[in-house]
Amino acid sequence: LHRQTADGTGFAAEAVEDLRFIRVLSELPDGSLWVGTHGNGLFIRDASGHWQVGEPRLAGEMITAIRPDAQGHVWVATEGGDLHQFQRGPMSVLERENGLRGRLLAAVTTAADGSLWLSSYGTGLYRVDPDRLLLTAIDTPCAAEVRALRHAEGSLWIGAAQGLCEFMASDRVREHPLPFQVDGIEAAQGGLWLSSPNALYFWRDGKVEQSLGTADGLPPSPLYRLLPMPDGSLWVGGEGGLWRWRPDSGGTAVASSAVQSLQFELSVGPAALWALTEGALLLVDGTEVRGRLSVDARHWLLLSDAADGLWLFGPDFAERWPRSLLIQRLGAGLTAPPSQRYGRREGLEPLQNVVIGGPAHAVLQDGRQVLA
Numbered sequence: 341l342h343r344q345t346a347d348g349t350g351f352a353a354e355a356v357e358d359l360r361f362i363r364v365l366s367e368l369p370d371g372s373l374w375v376g377t378h379g380n381g382l383f384i385r386d387a388s389g390h391w392q393v394g395e396p397r398l399a400g401e402m403i404t405a406i407r408p409d410a411q412g413h414v415w416v417a418t419e420g421g422d423l424h425q426f427q428r429g430p431m432s433v434l435e436r437e438n439g440l441r442g443r444l445l446a447a448v449t450t451a452a453d454g455s456l457w458l459s460s461y462g463t464g465l466y467r468v469d470p471d472r473l474l475l476t477a478i479d480t481p482c483a484a485e486v487r488a489l490r491h492a493e494g495s496l497w498i499g500a501a502q503g504l505c506e507f508m509a510s511d512r513v514r515e516h517p518l519p520f521q522v523d524g525i526e527a528a529q530g531g532l533w534l535s536s537p538n539a540l541y542f543w544r545d546g547k548v549e550q551s552l553g554t555a556d557g558l559p560p561s562p563l564y565r566l567l568p569m570p571d572g573s574l575w576v577g578g579e580g581g582l583w584r585w586r587p588d589s590g591g592t593a594v595a596s597s598a599v600q601s602l603q604f605e606l607s608v609g610p611a612a613l614w615a616l617t618e619g620a621l622l623l624v625d626g627t628e629v630r631g632r633l634s635v636d637a638r639h640w641l642l643l644s645d646a647a648d649g650l651w652l653f654g655p656d657f658a659e660r661w662p663r664s665l666l667i668q669r670l671g672a673g674l675t676a677p678p679s680q681r682y683g684r685r686e687g688l689e690p691l692q693n694v695v696i697g698g699p700a701h702a703v704l705q706d707g708r709q710v711l712a
Contacts, residue, residue, distance in 0.1 A: 368414065442463035448701065464479070521537070523535045538554065538561065538562065538563070558583060559593070573586045581595050598617060612625040630671050631670025
């Protein structure tokens with residue numbers, strides 16, 4: 341590969357190991373150059389001149405066409421007739437220069453007015469301007485050790501080592517002192533479920549109405565994930581596994597592996613959910629595991645998109661499955677459909693989980709996803 345300067349005076353070779361038998365070139369609007377070879381896969385040169393080998397699954401392939409589309413995706417065709425879509429939506433990362441004073445992120449959420457909020461353990465609460473990528477620090481009586489955020493009943497609820505704070509629509513902050521730290525918050529039945537190490541509390545109208553612990557079947561380990569269900573039951577996940585509590589029958593253990601993330605799956609049933617554990621994705625209905633899929637043990641965040649996709653995020657890459665087909669095949673005891681993988685080559689920056697209040701994600705009113 342050779343590059344000629346715009347004025348025609350310079351003509352230099354690009355020395356890239358293994359880049360040979362070039363067949364097709366495509367320069368993208370972001371300034372990157374995609375190079376397809378005759379039997380040696382894909383190579384990508386970013387706008388700064390840095391080269392990297394493209395998608396490993398295309399190694400050894402003959403690339404016949406590379407075309408960007410109007411949405412910023414890139415389509416790559418191979419000799420065997422396969423067509424690959426690379427998603428290249430823009431991603432921005434908030435850093436110290438944007439006003440972030442610490443990197444130990446605990447939670448992220450949106451309020452009813454569409455505002456975006458972020459907590460960083462050790463540096464407190466922030467209001468985020470997602471368009472200008474600026475953060476404004478907000479002082480609260482819950483101090484700097486903010487571990488959880490949740491919008492409910494018209495207020496932003498803040499869980500911290502000092503207890504619970506309420507940021508109201510009037511921008512007034514009220515403290516609700518509690519004798520325990522709050523690691524997780526979920527709204528249910530006009531109140532809040534609060535998780536603390538080894539215990540759960542139902543808080544309503546300024547007081548704790550119910551507390552649950554190991555005597556109720558709760559795992560004797562830190563609890564991070566809460567998911568109240570429409571039928572009044574409560575799913576709890578933590579280092580000790582997955583546990584379901586019902587008002588009429590108490591607690592039942594469903595899985596023993598550490599739980600990373602929980603999400604509703606009401607298309608299966610009113611008590612159905614996905615549970616991401618270390619190394620496995622479980623489809624659970626009631627207390628029955630309807631399907632199990634082995635996944636990368638480093639995955640830590642589970643979420644759905646509006647196009648029937650189920651995503652798992654890890655520190656190096658993300659995977660996306662067609663959700664309805666995945667449910668159908670797992671429920672029938674069949675192998676899962678293949679996933680789409682997204683990494684640096686598709687514009688996805690590394691995402692590292694810190695288990696304090698996170699992992700967490702929020703959706704802005706315009707559909708953008710925010711991950712913490």
